Amino acid sequence: MTSGNQTLKAAFYVGNYNQRDGIGRAMREKVEALRAAENRKWQITIFCQESDMGDPDVRVRQGLSQVVNDPAFREADIHVFEGGWVYWLMEALLFLPPSAKAIVHYEGLGSHEFISDKAAYVASWKQFLFFHKADLVLGSSPHNMREMADFGIAPHKLGVLSLATPLMPRTVPAKRGSGPVNLLQVGRFHPNKGTPDLMEALGMLPPEVRDRLHLKLVGSREAGNRDYIARIDAAIAAHRLEDTVEFLGLVDEDQLSALYGEADALMQPSYHEGFCLPIPEAYAHGCHVITYDNSNLPDVAGGMGRVLPTGDVAALSRAIADFVRALDSAGRADGSAMIDTDSGRKPWRQLQEDVRAYAARYSPTAFGPAFRDVVEKLLQAPPQAGLSRLAPDILFGNRRAFTVRPADLTIKDVYDRPELAVRQNGSIEYGRERHGGVSEDLLFFGPYIDVPAGRWQVQVDADLDGECLLRLTRDFGNFVHEERIGPGASVFEFEANGDFEKFETTLFLLPETRAISLRGIGLKRLD
Numbered sequence: 001m002t003s004g005n006q007t008l009k010a011a012f013y014v015g016n017y018n019q020r021d022g023i024g025r026a027m028r029e030k031v032e033a034l035r036a037a038e039n040r041k042w043q044i045t046i047f048c049q050e051s052d053m054g055d056p057d058v059r060v061r062q063g064l065s066q067v068v069n070d071p072a073f074r075e076a077d078i079h080v081f082e083g084g085w086v087y088w089l090m091e092a093l094l095f096l097p098p099s100a101k102a103i104v105h106y107e108g109l110g111s112h113e114f115i116s117d118k119a120a121y122v123a124s125w126k127q128f129l130f131f132h133k134a135d136l137v138l139g140s141s142p143h144n145m146r147e148m149a150d151f152g153i154a155p156h157k158l159g160v161l162s163l164a165t166p167l168m169p170r171t172v173p174a175k176r177g178s179g180p181v182n183l184l185q186v187g188r189f190h191p192n193k194g195t196p197d198l199m200e201a202l203g204m205l206p207p208e209v210r211d212r213l214h215l216k217l218v219g220s221r222e223a224g225n226r227d228y229i230a231r232i233d234a235a236i237a238a239h240r241l242e243d244t245v246e247f248l249g250l251v252d253e254d255q256l257s258a259l260y261g262e263a264d265a266l267m268q269p270s271y272h273e274g275f276c277l278p279i280p281e282a283y284a285h286g287c288h289v290i291t292y293d294n295s296n297l298p299d300v301a302g303g304m305g306r307v308l309p310t311g312d313v314a315a316l317s318r319a320i321a322d323f324v325r326a327l328d329s330a331g332r333a334d335g336s337a338m339i340d341t342d343s344g345r346k347p348w349r350q351l352q353e354d355v356r357a358y359a360a361r362y363s364p365t366a367f368g369p370a371f372r373d374v375v376e377k378l379l380q381a382p383p384q385a386g387l388s389r390l391a392p393d394i395l396f397g398n399r400r401a402f403t404v405r406p407a408d409l410t411i412k413d414v415y416d417r418p419e420l421a422v423r424q425n426g427s428i429e430y431g432r433e434r435h436g437g438v439s440e441d442l443l444f445f446g447p448y449i450d451v452p453a454g455r456w457q458v459q460v461d462a463d464l465d466g467e468c469l470l471r472l473t474r475d476f477g478n479f480v481h482e483e484r485i486g487p488g489a490s491v492f493e494f495e496a497n498g499d500f501e502k503f504e505t506t507l508f509l510l511p512e513t514r515a516i517s518l519r520g521i522g523l524k525r526l527d
Contacts, residue, residue, distance in 0.1 A: 108274020189224025
């Protein structure tokens with residue numbers, strides 16, 4: 001329990017605390033929310049792996065020992081972690097003293113079919129295991145909270161804390177009363193964004209409609225997915241959209257705000273979004289929004305725009321045509337043009353007022369009090385019972401020898417089909433004929449082992465038909481060593497460097513793995 005007039009200490013954890021990084025900007029809003037508290041003084045520390053923010057409270061760290069030995073870590077009353085893509089600082093959650101309170105703000109991970117780095121995707125999924133050790137796990141939307149519920153986070157730990165967008169207009173934008181209808185898409189050029197669908201939808205428009213619109217794309221071509229950009233360019237050429245579509249590259253926040261102010265509608269036909277900040281940003285500037293019906297998009301659209309079946313390019317084209325025709329009328333100038341939305345037809349002027357009012361819930365002005373309220377309520381809750389957050393199912397003790405038994409391993413498939421292997425008679429059994437020939441998708445991982453510096457020997461106790469791959473990683477995905485093992489080669493050695501390294505054993509089944517009966521993995525220090 002804490003009184004409101006005492007100075008408290010808060011520690012924040014994020015991988016990249018950078019101005020152009022969405023996760024970094026989200027963390028900055030939390031930091032500024034506590035700094036703006038009127039009834040309490042806060043001493044802030046921000047732990048990160050890199051930063052260009054220029055914040056004097058930032059501490060860039062390169063190893064876990066640098067964090068856990070920092071007085072700011074040991075003395076903080078509350079710890080706030082950004083959750084989503086894997087970063088090694090998340091491991092600090094396991095070392096918090098029992099009196100400290102911990103919050104994870106989960107902002108979504110992405111869908112595996114749009115992620116090329118499958119190893120990092122799996123490492124991110126595994127890092128979610130640590131979320132169980134937090135006092136609160138807040139989804140950035142109802143969709144993301146449901147993901148955490150499906151992952152098994154206890155219901156009493158779950159909540160929703162929406163992200164804040166700092167990109168609020170300083171004055172109410174005045175939309176054009178005539179001229180071309182201005183469309184905008186904002187984001188990375190990445191396969192989940194659906195930009196080729198947008199090009200196809202424009203290509204389906206009648207010439208008289210297409211000639212009345214202009215689309216601007218905001219994002220870096222240089223940093224984008226090359227194959228994806230090639231698809232966009234091919235669609236532009238195929239539909240002769242060179243005079244309709246304009247690439248703007250990266251812009252700063254003031255330029256982006258101006259672009260939203262000039263735009264009439266945001267086009268966001270994404271195939272997956274963890275949150276999608278461009279939607280509330282566009283609403284804040286009075287834009288109509290047309291998007292797809294997957295992941296978090298319906299939640300953040302809030303019934304204010306048009307949400308269409310994912311991948312239905314014909315429906316996307318019709319929605320664009322309806323909007324352009326509505327604005328290409330006398331009612332555009334006085335705001336009486338009727339616009340179709342998921343909550344009914346609205347006059348253009350009324351729609352702009354409604355979406356600006358809706359976007360206010362995502363403003364820093366609304367976010368700050370909401371975050372401070374979450375923090376204050378957690379501070380008043382009793383501390384977590386027990387001497388340490390470290391649990392025997394996650395970490396073994398610091399010893400000279402370990403045996404990882406099948407009961408210690410988690411069976412995981414990248415595509416969520418762990419039933420491909422079974423436990424029986426003290427072993428994990430897999431057979432290709434029984435499981436449909438998809439062994440290369442399957443892996444067994446864990447637990448994390450506190451391995452001191454030295455030379456170590458690894459021996460796999462298993463009956464193998466065909467080779468498989470044993471990989472050792474530390475700090476959630478950082479490669480250390482891997483070895484192909486088979487019937488005649490199941491022993492190898494590796495070097496550990498210490499410094500709080502948590503090693504994980506992961507056994508990957510390969511296309512040539514026909515069957516395996518795994519009884520254990522032994523580690524023994526040699527020096």
